[in-house]
Amino acid sequence: MNYYSKYDITGFAKDLGLSISEISELYSELINEINSSLSELKIFIAEKDLKNIQKIIHDIKGVSGNYRLTDVYAKASEINDSLRSNYLTYLESDLNELFIISSRAEIEIANFFKERSVFINIA
Numbered sequence: 001m002n003y004y005s006k007y008d009i010t011g012f013a014k015d016l017g018l019s020i021s022e023i024s025e026l027y028s029e030l031i032n033e034i035n036s037s038l039s040e041l042k043i044f045i046a047e048k049d050l051k052n053i054q055k056i057i058h059d060i061k062g063v064s065g066n067y068r069l070t071d072v073y074a075k076a077s078e079i080n081d082s083l084r085s086n087y088l089t090y091l092e093s094d095l096n097e098l099f100i101i102s103s104r105a106e107i108e109i110a111n112f113f114k115e116r117s118v119f120i121n122i123a
Contacts, residue, residue, distance in 0.1 A: 005108060005109075005111070005112040006070075006071075006108060007067075007068055007069055007070070007105070007108060007109065008068045009023065009027065009068075009109070009112055011068075012067065012068050020113070020116055020118055021118055024113050024118045024120050025120075026067075027067070027109050027113070027120055028120040028121045028122060030063060030067050031106050031109060031120070031122050032122060032123045034060060034063065034064070034072075034102055034105075034106075035102075035122075035123070037056050037059060037060055038060075038098075038099060038102060040052075040056055041053060041056045041057075041095070044056065045092075045095060050083065050088075053083065053095075054080065054083040054084070057076055057079050057083060057098075058076075058080055060072065060076045060098075060102075061073060061076035061077050061080050064076055071101050071104075071105065072098070072102055072105050075094065075097055075098045076098060079091070079094045079095065079098060082094065106122065110122065
């Protein structure tokens with residue numbers, strides 16, 4: 001079975017001159033970093049700490065763009081723009097959607113590597 005991924009992991013590996021096994025280590029670190037950021041984000045949401053929410057969203061936007069996670073990047077960019085313009089009407093639902101998209105991205109990435117018999121270490 002040849003699993004299709006909506007993320008350009010193979011192209012990213014080629015651009016960096018890395019094997020699939022080598023790039024899997026980077027994606028493992030990425031997933032752990034995003035999960036850690038999302039855990040922090042939940043705390044800042046509960047505290048209504050918009051400054052730190054914006055910082056974390058900006059960081060997620062950057063790292064997801066670098067790793068070609070287009071849907072995570074798009075949602076993080078949307079939230080980042082809303083926070084910068086102080087348009088907070090849909091912030092809670094947008095953040096919830098980001099959690100869902102990020103969870104799906106983790107599954108998608110894990111499946112991509114699993115299909116290639118490469119298992120990533122997710123904390």
